Amino acid sequence: MNNEKTVSTLNDLLNITNDRIEGFSKVEDKVWENHSGLKTDYDQMVSQSREMKSDLIRMINEHGGDADNTTSTAGALHRAWIDVKNTFSGDKSESTLENVVFGEKAAIDAYQDALDSEDLDPECARTISDHLHHLKSSYAKFEILEESRS
Template sequence: MNNEKTVSVLNDLLNITNDRIEGFSKVEDKVWDTYSGLKSDYDQMVSQSQQMKSELISLINENGGEADNTTSTAGAIHRAWIDVKNSFTGNKEESTLENVVFGENAAIDAYQNALDSGDLSADCSRVVQDQLHHLKSSYAKFENLENIKS
């Protein structure tokens, strides 16, 4: 197993996790007036993201790498687009949560690609697979917004 490739894949996932954390910080409290049933799930996602970040940093260090504890360029562009879009949309709450769903779906794809790459050791794959499971669970809770308004 090539540690450089492993560290690179893990750093990509770390960037995506940091994108999630940064994106979550953009969700305004007023969203929960309409979607109060999702608040505890959302809080759990934020907490899980911090845990995932810690796990990825540990794996990177264990594999002799240095954690790239930044966000991705694509994530920064997406967050800027969300800001522009939200300034023009009529339903900011729903739009904001739709962006959470979009971000979760993108993270799921990235995690699956990391697992499919063959660049992760068995230990790293187990952690990444567990994190992917959490992402899919979060996505499932938020994907049908119309069904979960308060």
């Protein structure tokens, strides 16, 4: 197992996780006026993201790497787009929920790609697989809401 590839893959996931945390900060409180039942799930997603971040930093350090504790360029562009879109959107809560679903799907894809790459040792793969399970669970909750609006 190549430590450089492992560290690089884990740093990519750290960037994605930081994107999630930053994206969650964009969710406006008004969303919960219309979707109060999701507030607990959302709070759990934020808490899990922070735990995932800690796990990733720990694994990077264990593999002799330096954690790139930043966000991705794609994530920054997406958050900028959310800001622009919300400026012109009539229903910010629905637009925000669409962005949560989009962001969770992107995170799922990145985590799955990391597992498929085989750049992770078995211990890291187990942790990333567990993270992926949490991502899919949160995605499913918000996707059901998104589909019910269609």
